[in-house]
C-alpha cells in the first residue's frame with residue numbers, strides 16, 4: 211500500500227487544498243452563522259444571559275468597594291451586613307444567568323453541529339459519484355465528524371467565552387478608568403505587549419492547526435484501507451511494513467500537533483506573565499497612593515478586582531483565539547464541501563419519459579467518453595449501439611474494452627464527452643436523474659450489500675416494500691431457501707460482523723433486490739469467478755426469472771449467457787467491433803473467437 215500522502219489529488223475542487231488565507235482566517239467562521247439564523251431567539255436569549263452575567267460580574271467590583279469602604283473602614287456593622295446581602299443577591303442572579311448562558315450556548319453548539327452534519331451529508335449524497343474518486347472518503351469522513359465536533363465546541367463554549375471575555379474586557383477597562391486613571395494607564399501599557407505576540411503566534415497556530423487536521427485525516431484513511439485489505443496484508447506478511455508506515459504517519463501528525471501546542475503553550479504563558487506582572491506593578495503604585503491617602507482602600511480593592519477581570523479576559527481571549535483559528539480551518543473545509551457543485555445535475559426542465567414510445571429503448575449515438583481523472587485516454591470513442599424493447603444483448607470484450615463504462619454512462623454517473631445516449635428517444639441529459647435510475651436495476655459482479663439484515667438488503671430495491679413482496683422476490687431469485695437456513699433467517703445480519711455469504715448467494719440477494727425494483731432495463735455484470743455447478747444453476751435460474759420480458763444488457767463471462775442472448779456485441783478499445791449471434795461471430799470475428807477460447811475457456815472448435 212502506498213503512503214497516504216502520495217495519493218493526494220491535484221483536482222482544483224479537491225478538499226486537500228485547505229491552506230488558509232492568513233489575513234482573514236476568522237472570516238471563514240462567518241458562513242457558520244447562517245446555521246444560527248433559525249435559532250435567533252435562542253441566540254438572543256443566550257446573548258441576554260451573557261450580557262446580564264457580564265454586567266453583574268462587573269458590578270461585583272463596586273460591591274467589593276462598598277463592603278470595604280462602608281463596612282470595614284467606616285466600622286458600621288449594619289452597612290457591612292447590607293453590602294454583603296446585596297453582594298449575595300447579585301451573585302445569585304449571576305448564577306441564574308450563568309445557568310441560562312451555559313445551557314443555551316451548549317444547546318446551540320450541539321444543534322448547529324447536528325444541522326451542519328445533516329447539511330454536509332445531504333450534499334455528499336447529491337454529489338456526482340466521481341467526486342469520491344477524486345477525494346478520499348477518509349477525508350470527507352473527517353469533515354463530517356472531527357470538523358463538525360470542533361465547530362460544536364466553538365459555538366457551544368469558545369464563542370460564548372470569547373464574547374463574554376470581550377464584554378468583560380471592554381466593561382473592565384471602562385470601570386478601571388472610572389476608578390483611577392493613573393493606574394489604568396499602567397495596566398493599558400501591558401495591552402500591546404500582550405496583543406502583539408497573540409497576533410504573531412496566532413498565525414502560526416492557524417497554519418499548524420490546518421495541517422494537523424489533514425494529518426489526522428491521512429491517518430484514518432490509512433487505517434481504513436489497511437482494515438479493508440487486511441487479508442492481503444496477512445497473505446503477504448506485510449504487517450510490520452504496514453505498522454511502520456502507520457507509525458510514521460502517526461508520528462508525523464504528532465510532530466505537527468507538538469509544534470502547535472508548543473506555540474499555544476508559549477502564547478498562554480507569555481500573556482499570563484505580562485498581565486500579572488502589570489497587575490503587581492499597579493498594586494505597588496496603588497498601595498503607595500492608599501498609604502498617602504490619595505485613594506481609599508475600597509477603591510484600590512475594586513481596581514485590583516477590575517484589573518484581574520481584564521487580565522483574565524485578555525488571557526481567555528488569547529487562549530480562545532487559537533481555538534477560533536482552528537475552528538476557522540474546520541469551517542473553511544466544511545463550507546468548501548457544502549459548496550461543491552455536483553457535476554451531474556437534473557435539467558432545468560426535465561422531459562417526461564414515454565416508455566411506450568416507438569424509439570429504441572436504448573440508443574448510444576457516436577458516444578465518446580474519458581474519465582475525468584484520465585483526460586488523455588478515451589474509455590469509449592465513437593461508440594454506437596441500439597437496443598430495442600425486450601432484447602437481451604450480451605456484451606463481450608477484453609478487459610478494459612469499456613464494458614462497465616457503458617453501464618456507468620447509462621445510469622448517468624458521468625456525462626458523455628461527445629455524442630448522446632437516449633432512452634426511448636430522449637437524451638438522458640434531458641431526463642430527471644430519478645427517472646433514469648428508476649428505469650434500471652443493476653446487478654454488479656461483486657454486489658454491494660449493506661451492513662444490515664438480509665431483509666433490509668432486499669427491500670432496498672423498492673421503497674416501502676412489504677414483507678410478502680420481499681419474500682416473493684427472494685423466492686423468484688432462488689434465494690429464499692438459503693436465507694431460511696441462515697441463523698436468523700431474513701433477519702440475519704450481513705456485513706462486517708454478520709454472516710458471510712458466498713459469491714453466488716450475494717448475487718442472488720442482489721437479483722432479488724433487482725426483481726423487487728421491477729425495472730424496465732436490466733444491467734447485469736456477470737461474476738467472472740466461476741461459481742460451483744449448483745450455485746451457477748441457481749444464479750442462472752434467478753437471472754432467467756429476472757430477465758423475463760425486460761430489456762437486458764449483460765456483460766457476459768459465461769458461454770451459456772452468450773448462447774441465450776438475442777445478440778452479442780463485441781467491444782474492443784471503446785468501440786463496437788462486431789455484432790451478431792454466436793454462430794455468425796465465430797465466423798466473422800477473430801477477436802470473438804479468441805475471447806471464446808480464453809474467456810469462456812472453450813476451444814473455438816467445440817463452441
Ligand SMILES: Nc1ncnc2c1ncn2[C@@H]1O[C@H](COP(=O)(O)OP(=O)(O)OP(=O)(O)O)[C@@H](O)[C@H]1O
Nearest residue numbers: 343581583584589608609610611612613614615616
Ligand atoms: N473510474 C475510472 N477512472 C478512470 N479510468 C477508468 C475508471 N474506470 C475505468 N477506467 C478506464 O476506462 C477503460 C474502460 O474500463 P471499463 O471498466 O469500462 O472496462 P471493462 O471492459 O469493463 O473491463 P473489465 O472487463 O476488466 O471490467 C479502462 O482503460 C479503465 O482503466
